[in-house]
Amino acid sequence: MKQEVLEILSNIALNKNVYKMVLKGDTTAVTNCGQFVNIQIEGMYLRRPISVCDYTDNTLTLVYKVVGKGTSAMANMKSGTKLDVLLGLGNGYDLSKAGDKPLLVGGGVGVPPLYNLAKKLRGEGKAVTVILGFNTKDEIFYEDEFKELGCDVTVTTVDGSYGVKGFVTNAMPEAYTHFYTCGPEPMLKALYNATNTSGQFSFEERMGCGFGACMGCSCKTIAGYKRICKDGPVLFKEEILWQK
Amino acid sequence: MAEINTKVTLCGITLDNPVIPASGTFGFGYEFAEIYDINVLGTFSFKGTTKDPRFGNPTPRIAECTAGMINAVGLQNPGVEKVISVELPKLKKCFNKPVMANVSGFSIEEYAYTCEKIDKEEQVGWIEVNVSCPNVHGGGMAFGTSPEGAASVVRAVKAVTTKPIIVKLSPNVTDIVAIAKACEEAGADGISLINTMLGMRIDLNKRTPVIANKMGGFSGPAIFPVAVRMVYQVSHAVKIPVIGMGGVSSAEDVIEMMMAGATAVEVGAANLINPFACRDIINDLPRVMEKYKINSLEEIIGGCK
Numbered sequence: 001m002k003q004e005v006l007e008i009l010s011n012i013a014l015n016k017n018v019y020k021m022v023l024k025g026d027t028t029a030v031t032n033c034g035q036f037v038n039i040q041i042e043g044m045y046l047r048r049p050i051s052v053c054d055y056t057d058n059t060l061t062l063v064y065k066v067v068g069k070g071t072s073a074m075a076n077m078k079s080g081t082k083l084d085v086l087l088g089l090g091n092g093y094d095l096s097k098a099g100d101k102p103l104l105v106g107g108g109v110g111v112p113p114l115y116n117l118a119k120k121l122r123g124e125g126k127a128v129t130v131i132l133g134f135n136t137k138d139e140i141f142y143e144d145e146f147k148e149l150g151c152d153v154t155v156t157t158v159d160g161s162y163g164v165k166g167f168v169t170n171a172m173p174e175a176y177t178h179f180y181t182c183g184p185e186p187m188l189k190a191l192y193n194a195t196n197t198s199g200q201f202s203f204e205e206r207m208g209c210g211f212g213a214c215m216g217c218s219c220k221t222i223a224g225y226k227r228i229c230k231d232g233p234v235l236f237k238e239e240i241l242w243q244k
Numbered sequence: 245m246a247e248i249n250t251k252v253t254l255c256g257i258t259l260d261n262p263v264i265p266a267s268g269t270f271g272f273g274y275e276f277a278e279i280y281d282i283n284v285l286g287t288f289s290f291k292g293t294t295k296d297p298r299f300g301n302p303t304p305r306i307a308e309c310t311a312g313m314i315n316a317v318g319l320q321n322p323g324v325e326k327v328i329s330v331e332l333p334k335l336k337k338c339f340n341k342p343v344m345a346n347v348s349g350f351s352i353e354e355y356a357y358t359c360e361k362i363d364k365e366e367q368v369g370w371i372e373v374n375v376s377c378p379n380v381h382g383g384g385m386a387f388g389t390s391p392e393g394a395a396s397v398v399r400a401v402k403a404v405t406t407k408p409i410i411v412k413l414s415p416n417v418t419d420i421v422a423i424a425k426a427c428e429e430a431g432a433d434g435i436s437l438i439n440t441m442l443g444m445r446i447d448l449n450k451r452t453p454v455i456a457n458k459m460g461g462f463s464g465p466a467i468f469p470v471a472v473r474m475v476y477q478v479s480h481a482v483k484i485p486v487i488g489m490g491g492v493s494s495a496e497d498v499i500e501m502m503m504a505g506a507t508a509v510e511v512g513a514a515n516l517i518n519p520f521a522c523r524d525i526i527n528d529l530p531r532v533m534e535k536y537k538i539n540s541l542e543e544i545i546g547g548c549k
Contacts, residue, residue, distance in 0.1 A: 001279060040517065045308055045465075045513075046306070046313055070308075086519070206303065206305070206307070208305075208315060208516045213271050213276070213516060213519070214268065214269060215268070215300065215320045216303075216317060217303060217305070217306070218303065225320070
């Protein structure tokens, strides 16, 4: 973990509620896809944890949905604004388990952390299948970005306004070697039951610190108690214990 | 200006400075040791330890507030056996000073059991007995809300320990001074205050409490004035040293707490939003001392006229 001051290069709306922010600065503390950053926002006490969508050694791309005061404030930030950011938080996805034909499943604002993962897997020459689930056509983002990486992309919408009608589980491919997912918990549960290989799930929880100190985001797993922020956010299918 | 002296003596042990990360915001130290040398601290109070392992409360356990936060972790810890066999050896590798053990319980017997075990650990310099956790039912705060309850815990713990016993008090009471005096009479070696204030937030969309446990402990800069007032009241009523805490976020806050009567100062929520908070406060102390013409921090304890 590092604390850095990063400068906003751009901050644009991808649709009505989803924004893409690109930050510039020393981002070397980000070492894996599926990690997150924790951003200090003026007027807010707690930092806001946001998953990393893409990164290089000196840029960071965050794609976030406006859901409350913190993300509303982020959406209004202008280029040139400097942000105090804790980087390199969480474990991220384990690429070594992917096999030749990994499946990536993202739901809504769970889509962003899969982007850099897809980029890395394509870089290793894997045949990557991607399912992106949204409620409706107006909420879709990043379909083209995944296609440009050479992924086989299917979009599902709950109302059928675009792509396959229904949930991500309505678009499952016949064969895949491993799966990676991030999205709302009902989707994660459905996928847990609909998959026949091992896989990795990225979880979300309200956090205090984001770096393992406060025990605010703990969960029970087969491998004992884990902190979503430090021991996660990615858990393997085999260790998950569904609570609710 | 004469040489700046940040040393203070807490129950017979001298600290390089009065800054102490508060229990529950600093784990067992090693998460922070990854990012700075935690030996710069006066000491730190490690994660609240109970007789048996505890997962704590369901999530969400955290809520944002104006100038603060609510937590309802509920004393998650691996239990005293694992703390001694796993956590303390790891702590020892990154911290070479006496550490403050923080202990909680659900019965007087549990408090005594855990304190007796922890007391035998060489690196433990003090035992901070938490009779004020607002996040567990049937224990914790129940003992700290009456003078008799607090005193009975202190007597039981004193009977089985050798290290200084510091009692951590709740602000969620009518008369904190009476409770502090009862602890002193029962043999406590120090008082620390304040634990978090009971608070609650509601999610307007869902029309439900934000926190799964409904209520939780409110901490952060918003409670600082309440903490200063209570430290002032208690330190004027007892002869044993008082550790001040509650929203401390800067070197100025440390000095204000000490002027109110604190011998040492704990820093809690600030560690969670700035992991370097305690290091930054310690680095800033000499500058702020010079600004207020303070040569020695010990001289300003209770110095508010």
